[in-house]
Amino acid sequence: MTITFTPEALADRTAWTRPEAMFEMLGEYRRKEPVVWVEGTGFLPFWLVTRYHDIMEIERQPELFTNRPGPILAEAEPPAETAEEDLKPLPHRDGEDHRAHRAIAQKWFKYGTMRQIEGHAAELAVRSVDELLASGPECDFAQVVAGRYPLRMILSILGLPERDYEPMYRFTQIMVWDKDPDEAYRNWQECLAYFDGVTASRRRRPTDDLASAISNGTVAGKLLEEPELTTYYMLIADAGYETTSFAMNGGLLELLRHPEQLALLRREPARIPDAVEEMLRWTSPARHFMRTAQADTEVSGVKIRKGERLMLSYAAANRDEQIFTDPERFDVTREGAGRHVAFGGRGPHHCLGAPITRMEMRLLFADLLARVHDIELAGEPGIAESVFLTGVNALPLRFSAGNG
Template sequence: MSTPTMDDAAKVFTDPTAYADDARLHAALTHLRANTPVAWVDNPPYRPFWAITKHADIMAIERDNNLWLSEPRPLLVTAEADDFGKQQLEAGMGLRTLIHMDDPHHRKVRAIGADWFRPKAMRDLKVNVDALAKRYVDKMRDIGPECDFVTDIAVNFPLYVIMSLLGLPEEDFPRMHQLTQEMFGGDDEEYNKRGQSPEEQLTILLDFFNYFAQLTASRRENPTDDLASAIANGRIDGEPLSEVDTASYYVIVASAGHDTTKDAISGGLLALIENPGELERLRKDPALMGTAVEEMIRWTTPVKEFMRTAAEDTEVRGVPIAEGESVYLAYVSGNRDEEVFDEPFRFDVSRDPNKHVAFGYGVHFCLGAALARMEMNSLFSELIPRLESIELAGEPELAATTFVGGLKHLPIRYSLR
């Protein structure tokens, strides 16, 4: 079989700096949607894959989880890191979270934490989240009239929520933040404190695992009413979770549970600053907050991609894809698809319907989606009525990434009641 031709625009998927440059990224994605919606990407040090840029194709692949598998390649990493990760898993040391798993095991493991994110649990949690939102808006007022909204507010608010849900002590929060930053920020020089090699990244993972191994032992000996206890004492077919699955469960909840929300919150505020008419609409009509939050999530799309591998020969949009080949689900592109979203590059706080794919779709739909929505609703419902003025106080900076990311700095000048 002949080697497919690669569209140069598809190189953005393997370039972490592209996600730190919105104009360059979206120019490439717009071109690919129009000309090469199923794009071949062969750009070492990554193994080849097909990039899927149309919303309908992303949805169809997510829906068919028997044909399209998360294992063995759930996200984009270099070939070296991929091989190293598999070796670590075989040695009982690697990361194996919900995003790495397929049904039926995925469904059983997901069920262990699912009750903590259901509507009733969210209603019970809302009073505390609202109180935390007020605490952080008060902090914003107290440190004003300028701050870096990312590092001062957007990082800490969702971190506090998810750590509290797990039942972790507040003195451990900075450590969790640092570990998350290092794990998700390995492509960005500012976050990359320990290096990018697989061995250096493993030291970060081992820090997580060691911390959570102690937590597991504590919660098994003395269970408490928190998510950490539910994970520590979770059972699959009557058997306790393996050490790898237990530690991995903590890692995905503790890291993804706050980092993605931080990106949506900070990117959402920037969108309001850059679109003052939409900020004023939201100020005048607080009933728009629900649709505004969904638009912020679509606009920022903190999780840039997941990957799936074909379980048998198939095709997407007429392009043959062989068994064992992988596809890259370009969520950022799907969320700007002109066939799905009216004026997709317009930020609209009343956009409805808003069928974004920022939380994924199907069996891998984000476990914490309801929590993220609630946190954003609480924070902006507290902030916007108190906001007298706001403007940029410097240049916003996006993080380089190929997986999860958003703003790393958002300097603002403001006045708050």
């Protein structure tokens, strides 16, 4: 299939399988026409916003630029009665409604909480590297490590048993917008049944875990009800697993493409936290979020009318020349890489799971680089097809054990 790399390609789920071409196209618009109108068949028209400062300014005005009626560009406009609208996950909410729902889980993802669970996270990272070495001398890193470690971590925070890893992995796939409708429906019914049992258990006997917080969480004095409950569980599980997995895969791939930087991190592991920020900037797994103007306004001098949608291209903003020097260069020593918007802007919708993603990546790469060496690609990486959340989803490696 031939892809035309104009902004219309942003509605083509196969386009991001050629990320270099997409970043190049976005860069051209960022430099020459940073706010551009995009329309075509199969999706609602929108304003593409590609500059960092414009996106940050929009994120600072959540009342003017709302998440409703939907924060993700679909390939076709769904009817009003679709499951997405009925379920109304956290990213679809605005204002006090959003704050109240977010507060139910917020304390579980603060940096202070991360310090309390870091020991367990480190154990899971070591276990993941053990499994990598046991599967060698070749394996798919995406399946053996990057897919399992973040999901295990989220399961432990939720307080769910690891024996539920396989069904939970399957359940997370219902959150992928490009899924076959029949398969998604079957998965959703299984998901509802599973979490109905979790909720009943935690309401009978609350425990000190996130599943109990969600089961017994209240908004305006009322307990959450289905399908809100299962939607909440699944947002935590999917957002806490898939974005982190893409960032780990893409980060390791870039280290393999830049062996001198991989060697530097082996020699100076204290640089790993900064390297994680560069990996997040570079990979930008959540390519965009949508906002809708609630009044006539302007962005960079371009008139935006009430009701028009805007695509905030985080992928473009993370390579903005006005913010990052030589942004098309992957550099683990980059100063200021942490200014990236891989987790969104600094507004109320900043990603809840940012602290845990940073911690998991830091711990995993520290142990991986200390115990695995002679790492090289053993085949072509694969890239997920999606208009929203995407990145490397297959990373065949060849390696050996050692001290680096």
